[in-house]
Amino acid sequence: MKLYFTTFFLLFFYFGNAQKQYPKNYFSPPLKIPIILSGTFGELRSNHFHSGIDIKTQGKQGIPIYAPANGYVSRIKVSQYGFGKALYVEHPNGYTTVYAHIKKFAPTIQRYIKAIQYKKENYQTGNLFPKQDKFPLKKGEIIAYTGDTGSSGGPHLHYEIRDNKTEHIINPLLFGIDPKDDKSPTFQKLIAYPLNGQSRVNNSNLKSVISFKKIKDNNYISESITASGIIGFGISVFDRLSEALNKNGIYSLEMKVNGSTVYYHDVETFSFAESKYINLLIDYKHYKTYRDKVQKTHKVNANRLSLYEGLVNNGKITIINGASYNVDIIAKDLKNNVSSVRIPIRGVESNLVFKQKDTTNYKIVAKNFHKFNLNNVTIAFPKNTFYEDCFIDFSITNGIAKIHNPTIPLDKRYTLTFNTSFLNEKQKQQVYIANVTNSKYPRYTSTKKKIDKIYTTTKNLGNYTLLYDTTKPIIKLYNFKDGQWLSKNKTLKVKIKDSKSGIKNYRASIDGKWILMELNHKKGILTYDFTDKKLVGSKHIFKLVVSDNVGNIKKLSATFFKK
Structure with a gap:
């Protein structure tokens, strides 16, 4: 009995005290509203662990985000997907806080970002690393406003804390954020x-x-x-x-x-x-x-x-x-x-006879490179694409390549290639590779083309085929009409859509000069903020060019009046 309690105590001590001690009072909460979470750290997401906490913003956007401690803006990124508009703040205690799905940045940061976007004539900025003295911050200073940008499922603030030395992400709740929780799993x-x-x-x-x-x-x-x-x-x-x-x-x-x-x-x-x-x-x-x-x-x-x-x-x-x-x-x-x-x-010993595992003609030895060809389709798996040895299905039926099914996880991308020598030049331009594992909802897969080949790289097994996109994207004026006075409008909005290969690029201009239009990809709405540039005169020509992933192009031109 004494040995049992000693062992229990040691196990309790080990698991109860393995957690590192983090500063509980150094960081203030980033929002001055009740902290209620819609997502916790380490939550199981699709292909990854959730790297922060998701703080509810009462279903609204535009709530101020405050610097939780002194520091400086060390990184900024604006992307259409992923984190959307994201801000990184480095603090002198060795940690970096991260804020994602932002609607807009604090005014000085916002001007800096827009200047870069207009210089590049691109909404997406890539990673920007301002110098340490560019945007110094004091605890409690407004740094941004909450939003719904990027791959967000609704308005909220994604908040992270990272260790600068190890670059590991750490559970923010270990730093003193304390949402109410009296419910067991x-x-x-x-x-x-x-x-x-x-x-x-x-x-x-x-x-x-x-x-x-x-x-x-x-x-x-x-x-x-x-x-x-x-x-x-x-x-x-x-x-x-x-x-x-x-x-x-x-x-x-x-x-x-x-x-x-x-x-x-x-x-x-x-x-x-x-x-x-x-x-x-x-x-x-x-x-x-x-x-x-x-x-x-x-x-x-x-x-x-x-x-x-x-x-x-x-x-x-x-x-x-x-x-x-x-x-x-x-x-x-x-x-x-x-x-x-x-x-x-x-x-209890079982008398059930051992059943041989099912096999196919396509055996995978995980540590080896594999390349298989069948009816104008080639699949090539780099070494260690699979986590363990296995057999996979590979067949072609009615033009659909079945590459097993998506129930085996992959560590690396593999290459899927279709021979297109039998297509004419117009067909080669309009063709793309689609994932049709769900036959009701074909999904465009990033496609690259050579003279007589079309290929993609993917980490998803499943069904793939060649589809054709012969239609141009759709453009519709959203909050104005051609020839309308827009004196009271703060924004100009246009709706765009492509139901097959999907939107690849868009470019907008007013009076021949590029303008920044932000795409809400969930609603397909492009928005221009009239405060970006001062218009000269009252009559203005708005132009928009939208292309899809196979190169079909749609153009729109409209006149509006605004002083």
Whole structure:
């Protein structure tokens, strides 16, 4: 008994104190409204962990963002997608704070950015690195205003804290931001995995969904299962905070076997380089099939995540015939609200005959380069594109190339090439490669062309084909009509659309001079702010040229009057 308590204390000390101590009172919250989150740090997103917290902005844009501490603007980037308008502030304590999906910057920064955009005649700036004395900041100074730019699903502020030395992202809630949270995580699904050909769960070599029920508060117990050999588990779980209904991520996940910890990970910090390994943390095939993220409590060899601590046999459990086990999976949020599920297991040898794995003509040895050709289609996989050896499907049916299905995660891009020597010159101009895994919604895939070839590079398996875009983009005047007086208008808006290959470029001018039009790609609306440039005279000619991804071009010219 004494040994048990000593071991328990050491484990508690290890996991309870592994977290680094961060300055709690150095940074003020970046917004002066109640801090309610719609997204937590380390949340499981598509192909990556969420690198910050998403702060709700009451459904509005334009709320002031304040410098949480002294520092200077070290980086600015304006992009159509991703973070949209983003600002990076370096602080003297060794950390950088990041603000994304901004509507606009503080006036001095805004003028600086617009001058660069007009000089380049491009909305997107790329990364800008102002000198340290260009934009010094004092704590509490307004630096920007919240928005919905880039790949944002609605108005909010994405807020990050990064370590300048390691360049790791760190959970901002560890620095003193304290949203209300008295809710424990919620379990949705429990899965058991036989981890090799000889292993069994409930006399089956296939993964099994295990039912469970609540027994007390946030404690659950599953049905009793039988097993043999090496097995593992996975759990679908989310967390809610007190003042929001959003399904957020948990902070830590632990698994114990008969009271001893064999698996643990948390989302205190990680690097961008390792974020892609989320596809090995989750049951990727299950996610691609059901859109449900099941976190595995066992680690595969190719997984290089640094989140793990104190793994025993990588969280894999060896079940011995005749033995009994209690497996506990414990989920926590950062406020230490806890939910747990207990899984009783009996070791029972199975008499089920081993089933040979399915094979195809296309075997992948992960460490080797592979190139396959079939009916004018070539696929080329660089070394270590796949995380492990496997067999894939490759077939051509009615012009559609099936490259397995999108249930296997890839570490690198591969090249897909179609021979187009049978096309005439006009067809070659109008053709593009589309992902048609979802046949109802073909998606343009970034396409490059050579004389008799068309190719793309992608990290997605699935179905691909050649499609043709023969129509020009559509342009419609949005908030004015041709020949209208716009004396009271603050903006000029135009709607653009291309339903096939998609919009590639647009260029707008007034009276022959380039103007900055910002595209809301979710609504397809281009907006020009009349405060950018002073107009000379009252009659003005607005022109817009829009091209799609195969080179179809649409032009529009309209007259308006404004003094």
